Amino acid sequence: MATEAEVLTALSQIIDPDFGKDIVTLGFVKELRIDGSHAAFTIELTTPACPVKEEFRRQAEEVVGRLPGITRVSVNMTARVAAGASARQAIPGIANIIAVASGKGGVGKSTTAVNLAVAMAQTGARVGLLDADIYGPSVPRMMGLSRFRPEIDVDGKIIYPLENFGVKTMSIGYLVEENKAMIWRGPMVAGALGQLLGDVAWGELDYLFVDMPPGTGDAQLTLTQKVPVTGAIMVTTPQDIALIDCRKGMEMFRQVHVPTLGMVENMSQFICPHCGEASHIFSEGGAARLGEEYQTSVLAQIPLDIRIRELSDAGTPIVAAHPDSAQAAAYCQLAGEVARKISILNNRRIDIPVVMQS
Numbered sequence: 334m335a336t337e338a339e340v341l342t343a344l345s346q347i348i349d350p351d352f353g354k355d356i357v358t359l360g361f362v363k364e365l366r367i368d369g370s371h372a373a374f375t376i377e378l379t380t381p382a383c384p385v386k387e388e389f390r391r392q393a394e395e396v397v398g399r400l401p402g403i404t405r406v407s408v409n410m411t412a413r414v415a416a417g418a419s420a421r422q423a424i425p426g427i428a429n430i431i432a433v434a435s436g437k438g439g440v441g442k443s444t445t446a447v448n449l450a451v452a453m454a455q456t457g458a459r460v461g462l463l464d465a466d467i468y469g470p471s472v473p474r475m476m477g478l479s480r481f482r483p484e485i486d487v488d489g490k491i492i493y494p495l496e497n498f499g500v501k502t503m504s505i506g507y508l509v510e511e512n513k514a515m516i517w518r519g520p521m522v523a524g525a526l527g528q529l530l531g532d533v534a535w536g537e538l539d540y541l542f543v544d545m546p547p548g549t550g551d552a553q554l555t556l557t558q559k560v561p562v563t564g565a566i567m568v569t570t571p572q573d574i575a576l577i578d579c580r581k582g583m584e585m586f587r588q589v590h591v592p593t594l595g596m597v598e599n600m601s602q603f604i605c606p607h608c609g610e611a612s613h614i615f616s617e618g619g620a621a622r623l624g625e626e627y628q629t630s631v632l633a634q635i636p637l638d639i640r641i642r643e644l645s646d647a648g649t650p651i652v653a654a655h656p657d658s659a660q661a662a663a664y665c666q667l668a669g670e671v672a673r674k675i676s677i678l679n680n681r682r683i684d685i686p687v688v689m690q691s
C-alpha cells in the first residue's frame with residue numbers, strides 16, 4: 334500500500350509554471366486520503382480560471398496512478414482566490430478590484446469589460462461588474478438589464494446589484510438619468526462611485542471589474558486613488574492615436590502605484606466572412622511594442638467582429654450567446670490571463686503556508 338508521503342513526493346513533481354514551485358510546496362494539495370488502493374485529494378488553486386487547471390488534474394492522476402499499490406485516483410479541483418492587499422483593507426468581501434480602462438474613448442472598453450466579466454463567471458469565480466463610466470454607462474444595455482431598476486432598502490442605504498449571466502452588476506445608469514450625470518464634475522463623480530462601491534450589497538466576490546470612464550483626467554485619477562485597485566487592464570486598438578492615449582493611461586496608473594496587469598488589443602484584426610482573409614484595419618503590432626516599453630504584456634487580441642457588436646447591442650454578450658465561438662475563446666483566454674496575473678501579484682504579497690491538511 335502507498336503511503337501519504339509517497340503520494341506527496343509524486344505530486345511534488347508537478348510544477349506551477351507561474352510560481353516556479355511545486356504544488357506541494359505551494360500548499361495546494363489538501364485533504365489527502367488513502368483508502369486501500371484508492372488515493373483521493375484536493376488541489377486548491379489560486380483561481381478557478383487557472384488556465385492549467387485540467388493539465389494539473391491530468392498530471393496528478395498520472396503521477397499518483399503510477400505508484401505501486403494505487404489503482405484509483407480521485408482529484409478534486411477547487412480554488413480560493415486570495416485578496417489583493419489594497420482590496421483586503423477597503424471593502425470586506427471583495428477580494429480583488431480590477432480597473433478596465435482606456436486612454437481613448439470608443440475603443441471597446443465596456444464591450445471588453447462585459448465579456449471578460451461573463452467569461453470569468455463561467456469559470457466558477459464570483460464576479461461583479463461596476464460601471465464607473467458615469468458619462469456613458471453601457472453596462473445596463475450590454476448586460477441586458479436596461480429595463481430593470483435595482484432594489485434599495487427602506488433606509489436608502491443599501492443598493493442590491495442586478496445580476497445576469499452569473500455577474501452582479503451596478504451602474505449609475507440604473508439610478509440616474511443619463512443626461513443628468515453627463516454634467517457632473519470630478520468630485521461628484523468620485524462621490525457617486527464611492528457610494529456605488531460602498532453601499533452596494535456585493536456580497537463575497539473574487540473579482541470586481543470596474544468599467545472606468547475613458548481618458549486620464551481628474552475624475553479617473555481621483556477614482557483610482559479612491560478605489561482600492563489590485564491592478565488595471567488597458568484596452569486599446571492597435572492604431573497609433575489609441576496607443577498614445579493608452580500610454581498616458583499606464584502613466585496615470587503608475588503615478589498612483591496601481592500595477593498594470595496587461596493590455597487588451599481590441600479590434601486587432603478583421604476576418605473577412607466571405608474569403609476568410611485577415612485585415613489589420615487599425616494597424617498591427619503596436620500594443621506589443623508598447624507592452625515591451627512598459628514591461629507589460631498583451632493579454633489577448635480580440636478581433637473586430639460584427640457579431641461582437643450586434644450581440645452587445647442586443648444585451649447578450651457573445652461569451653454568453655456563443656460560448657463555443659472563436660470570439661468567446663479570445664475573451665476566455667483573457668479571463669485566464671487576468672486571473673493568472675492577479676494570482677502572481679497576490680502571491681508575491683502573501684506567504685503561502687506549506688502546511689498539509691488531512
Ligand SMILES: Nc1ncnc2c1ncn2[C@@H]1O[C@H](COP(=O)(O)OP(=O)(O)OP(=O)(O)O)[C@@H](O)[C@H]1O
Binds near residue numbers: 438443638
Ligand atoms: N471587437 C469588436 N468588434 C466589433 N465591434 C466592437 C468590438 N469592440 C467594441 N465594439 C463596438 O464598438 C463600439 C464602442 O465600444 P464600447 O462602448 O465598448 O467602447 P468604450 O471604449 O467603452 O466606449 P466609451 O468611450 O464610450 O466608454 C460599440 O458599438 C461596440 O459594440
